[in-house]
Amino acid sequence: MVVEVVEKDFYFQSDWHRTVEEKQKDTEIFMGYVDGERELNVTIPINKWNKGYSDEKVQLQELNSRLLNVRINSLNLDFLVAAPASESEQVGPQPFIDVSPSGNLGISASDYSTINTWDTSNFSTLRSLEGHALDVEVARFFPSGLVVLSGGMDMTVRIWDVRDGGNARTMIGHKRRVTGLEFIDKGAEVLSIGADGSLNKWNCAVGKSVGQIVYEDSELTSLSWHEKDKVLLIASNKGRIRLVSAEFEELVSFDQDQGVSSAASDGTFIYAGLFNGSILTIDSRSKEVLSIYRTNRGRVHKIQIYGEGLLISFANGSVILYKREPQTLKPVCLFTGADLQPVYDFAVNEHLLYTAGKDHFVRKYRLPAL
Template identity: 30%
Template sequence: MPGENPTQITAPVISIQSDWDDVIRRPNTEVWVACKFRGQPSSQGKIYSQGLSSEGIPRVTTTDGFSVHGISRNTIQVNHESGNICIFVAPFSTFTGIHSKSVKSLDATSGDLCVSVCTENKLQIWDTRQGLLRRTLEGHLGDVYKCRFFPSGLVVLSGSADMQLKIWSAETGQCPVTLRGHTAAVTDMCIVDKGRNIISVSKDGTAKLWSCGEASCLATLVELGTTINSCCLGVANNKMQLAAPEENPSEHEVGTENKILLLGCEDGTVHCLAVRGRQNLFSKSHSSAVNCVTILSVDNFVIGCQDGQILLYDFEKPTEPVYCWYESNSAALCLLPFKEAGFFIGKADGSCVYHQLPARNSHERCHNVRVQLTGPDCDPVYDISFDGTYVYTSCRDAAVRKYDMLKTVSSLGSVD
């Protein structure tokens, strides 16, 4: 990125065998581990299992500069002599009976429900406690790219290659509202506040604001000459100069006064819009397609790129990234802000990593500590969701995985 000099975090990455949690509980077995810098050969090692202790914890030995400093049923902390540390978290549950093809999108609620969709175009609502299918939502004429719950947890929004958005009752499976107006596939969407309005983006290069109650398009917020891959809605900070709208908004436009919309595009651009004023606050170009964007706070946002770069920006100075995580060339596919202290990034190589945000103007020790969700064996992770207790991922191998993350993330400050 010519002209940009972000602090680039290029520490070596520790990897582990995808089914380590199962293998390591059996005596006289081995699990491979590796450590590598991007673009360089990896150093290999082994974790040898000697069976379970009387407390049911695996007893292990290691080789080639690796060491294990903590292990439980679902987590293992692996240290490398380079000084780097990775905490690997295995799934709490793995759901393989919901879909039989790649799971492209999902969203989970605190009410123990999940909506997910696969490449067979099966849009399913199911129970996250036992993995029981509740109902199938049928009606889209093309592949569904994205599905989300409204804040109530009782209504589902979906966007499809058929250029339509549909609003469904999670309780009955009925679809009372279909929104039409895009001229190409709908790629992503945001729900404004409680859901009287929604925003969608499309391969047609537009972002549209909709009234759910009126089933109508209130405005086209922007028209770009490129596919919009991702969008995220946030609240403007008090340093942003938001212009008043040129025309009085419709009475059906609710809750957009202080909202900003972040867009990630196929041509490598990122755009930030003031929703109510239809104002372009800034645009930024990158050398690779921007596949995913998320707003972390009123101060920061993160983007994930096709070339593998993950860039942290400050809204106060969006011309240059603050940090760049560039661990591999594998495409970044999805982002999830988590507990105001960091974010998850899912990538095409099957990795799903939690990055803790560094403090402003400092290099914290946590830069060398990664938390990685395990399970996929090099299959892309397409989407991530958090229900307030568990993190869920959707993957090309047709599985949805459920992880218990709260204790792991909260303990990062004490990692040795």
């Protein structure tokens, strides 16, 4: 039997930390939540803020200048609210972001056809990677941290040397935009998916395709390689989720009626984020959907396993760390900053979270312990 859980909806002012820091007269902090069929708003005058606030509805405690503990009494709900430790406005929407394994370098969009490399300590630009003819859709650091893999609207997959900005390889084979990238082992071979429904394997040394399979009538939306089990997890806009071997043999397949925008697996369970904002938990052994966690946050843009939790970004600007519990998810921390603008991508390095979205900003947060 599938367990269905509807999230207890809550939201928080995106720039609350500035209101607390500036303490300007007559300003307020705003939050809200849904209790049954009632939407309740709470406004907190800044002159009543003293390292927190408490009334019969909510309790807020300031743990530090960027982190609050929040309790909503009627929902019996406790969670953290985290503001960015730092942020930087870029020249346009930010469809992708990644951080090198060392944690020193970041990449995001410079303009629609250029990749910006930057210092993670201060977001200062180090070099631009120029060569794509159209928008860059996705980019990732190789495991070495010195080379970048990218894919774009121009249907190419490219390899870059971040030290000199050189475009070392351009790999051609997709018939529509590239939507996802992944590495096998240390990156001697790489994988790409596209809106043409194709999955491609590339040999980086020669820049040639060494394997392709096309799934007709669907756009592939999510790709991840699981080194331990040597399997690929692939999802599509038509709702199909596949586990595929390195030789492209289909091992497991699931179908459901909503498009899947992102998926992740811990080897036993698959977590699928849907276009309608729901998150499915699927047992990959029994091929059964165990639970559906429904939210009102809009499309899931990215879902990633983080320890015993899940990090998920949504179309309404929410980025939430959930704890994985039997048959449900428990909100642990809401990361604020994006004011109702989609957060398209994020990257984790150690205990730091970097986000990128439609509002042109890249942001850095400290991740709390689960």
